[in-house]
Amino acid sequence: MDYGMGPELEQFRLEVRAFIEANAPAIPPKAGVRSAENRAEHALIMEWMGKLYAAGYMGGDWPEQYGGRGSAYSSERDVVVGEELARARAPYFAGAGELISHALIDFGTEDQCQRYLPGIRSGRDTWCQLFSEPSSGSDLASLRTKAVRTENGGFRINGQKVWTTNGHWADYGYLLARTDPDAPKHKGISALVVDMTLPGVDVRPLREMTGTSDFNEVFLDNVELPADALIGELNSGWSIANSSLVHERSSTATTVVRLRQSIGALTDLAKSVHRGGRPAIEDGAVQETLGKFTAEVEALSALVYANISRWSRGTERVHDAPMAKLMFSELGVEIARFALELSGEAGILVEGDPGAVDNGRWQDEFLYARAYTIAGGSSEIMRNIIAERGLKLPR
Ligand SMILES: Cc1cc2nc3c(=O)[nH]c(=O)nc-3n(C[C@H](O)[C@H](O)[C@H](O)COP(=O)(O)OP(=O)(O)OC[C@H]3O[C@@H](n4cnc5c(N)ncnc54)[C@H](O)[C@@H]3O)c2cc1C
Incomplete structure (x- = not known):
């Protein structure tokens, strides 16, 4: 078996390498993996993410109307980009932007795609993943955060999330919450968009043994979400999450x-x-x-x-x-x-x-x-x- 990339992809690799050299922000390499140290550094990294999307090096598999590369896309190209970013030790944002964009493209409404995808592509909006809970990690389907329907068709959220990487920089959260407590555990979960600036959202950074704070606890206390925060069908959050992962x-x-x-x-x-x-x-x-x-x-x-x-x-x-x-x-x-x-x-x-x-x-x-x-x-x-x-x- 030949695991080589072939001449066309090796040519593409050189193009990506030159792009990274010319455009990656000059953030000095740190000893290890960590979140941005301050808001200015985070903004620089997000601007860099925006450049990678604009150049077609990220989000190439999106539908063309949202900026994808159509037939010019190949998954091997994604691999080359990832390898070159790692080779250059270039800054990279480990958020939930890619994850949520696929959930929106595959299951969201046209209105949701129009509203959220441009902010992901430009690097304007930071997303975090609100899945894990203190007692629900490996067994994620046992999650207990509740989303109860309100009179106006929206949702009232109560619960606690943990391990939320970059939650302290996030504008939006991709949330899994229980919408039907009586259904079998995989079938009573829905996927929702949370505006992290809403009243009742409390993000508390956790200090890790490396001395840094990359992830957070997120408390959701009577957070009111509008009806159009729901992604896909009610109670179909489990399959949406698996498909985007x-x-x-x-x-x-x-x-x-x-x-x-x-x-x-x-x-x-x-x-x-x-x-x-x-x-x-x-x-x-x-x-x-x-x-x-x-x-x-x-x-x-x-x-x-x-x-x-x-x-x-x-x-x-x-x-x-x-x-x-x-x-x-x-x-x-x-x-x-x-x-x-x-x-x-x-x-x-x-x-x-x-x-x-x-x-x-x-x-x-x-x-x-x-x-x-x-x-x-x-x-x-x-x-x-x-x-x-x-x-x-x-x-
Ligand atoms: C660096 C980092 C970043 C993360 N970022 C995010 C994020 O942004 N958003 C988010 O939602 N989550 C995030 N997570 C959470 C991650 O998905 C969970 O930590 C992971 O799923 C494990 O769950 P847990 O921590 O609750 O451990 P548990 O599920 O409680 O597991 C504890 C121990 O029991 C073992 N165990 C559990 N079940 C079994 C079994 N059936 N058989 C054998 N052994 C078992 C596990 O292997 C582990 O050793 C992050 C985690 C890390 C470490």
């Missing part, structure tokens, strides 16, 4: 790029630190570990490209994406742990500390790597899907 698939290719970068930096680290009076890179055990990581990343790369190929041919299997997700997230934890081990005592220093190894990169990666084993479905859930639905093992 499918559009997150192309992002796995970027993880291969990031893991390769980490292994490159890890190799440099092994050259610069000493073990037993010699550079650590000369230690056979260190070489063996670097070799193992490299082999695993290349295996992941083959899997990711095979998945992309199956996806574009419509032959994707249910356990394909979970296998890749499991591999990249668990490998990320192992690489960061090994980097800290090599760093010795200096490994506990963080970004900005004098003497911090690689300006605290590894300390941050070590603390943050765990998040990837949870976000978007935990490792245990991925293993369950692979076992039960892929290998058809008993539940």
Whole structure:
């Protein structure tokens, strides 16, 4: 099997690379993954997102009347864009804009599309994903936030959400709430748009062990939504959410790029630190570990490209994406742990500390790597899907 991209896509890659070099905002790279540090920085990143949409590098699969590329679109192009953004370590906004846009395009009204899609494309509006709750993450369908119909046909929302990435910058939220408490749990949920400036919406940033605040608790206390906040049919929120989550698939290719970068930096680290009076890179055990990581990343790369190929041919299997997700997230934890081990005592220093190894990169990666084993479905859930639905093992 040839997993190469072919000359046309490699030409496209050069075009994207040049675009990123010329246009990405000059925000200095940080030690790890994190939300914008202030509103001005967030605005710069959103403006950059707007440029990516305008150039056709994002949202290419949207219908042409909303700015999509029509027959010029291919999912491989999305992969190339993701890889190049990761390669350049360019800022990127991890919000819910892509997610909600697909929900609106597939299930929303023409009026909703006209109202919300332009703000996503231009980078004017920031969206967050209001799905998870304190007792509903893996078992999302058990969510308890209520949306009760009001006399004017609208909805009154009460409940609590958590883990809301970038909720503190969001103008709008893509909400799942229970509209029929008597229906089976998957069938009583609706999808709604929340204007985050409405009275009763209280966003409280959570401070994480990395020291930063990327996500939030969101309290919804008698929030009144208009009737046209509903996306699609009443009580069809579960299938809307699942259908829009499918559009997150192309992002796995970027993880291969990031893991390769980490292994490159890890190799440099092994050259610069000493073990037993010699550079650590000369230690056979260190070489063996670097070799193992490299082999695993290349295996992941083959899997990711095979998945992309199956996806574009419509032959994707249910356990394909979970296998890749499991591999990249668990490998990320192992690489960061090994980097800290090599760093010795200096490994506990963080970004900005004098003497911090690689300006605290590894300390941050070590603390943050765990998040990837949870976000978007935990490792245990991925293993369950692979076992039960892929290998058809008993539940
Ligand atoms: C960085 C990050 C960003 C996020 N951003 C958002 C966001 O913007 N919006 C949003 O809505 N959500 C977001 N999430 C939430 C994410 O979707 C949930 O954390 C995830 O689904 C897991 O749910 P939970 O945290 O409630 O853990 P739980 O579901 O309570 O799981 C706890 C533990 O039990 C295990 N477990 C649970 N069920 C099973 C089972 N059936 N079999 C075996 N083991 C099981 C899990 O693997 C885990 O180890 C984010 C999470 C992270 C880490």
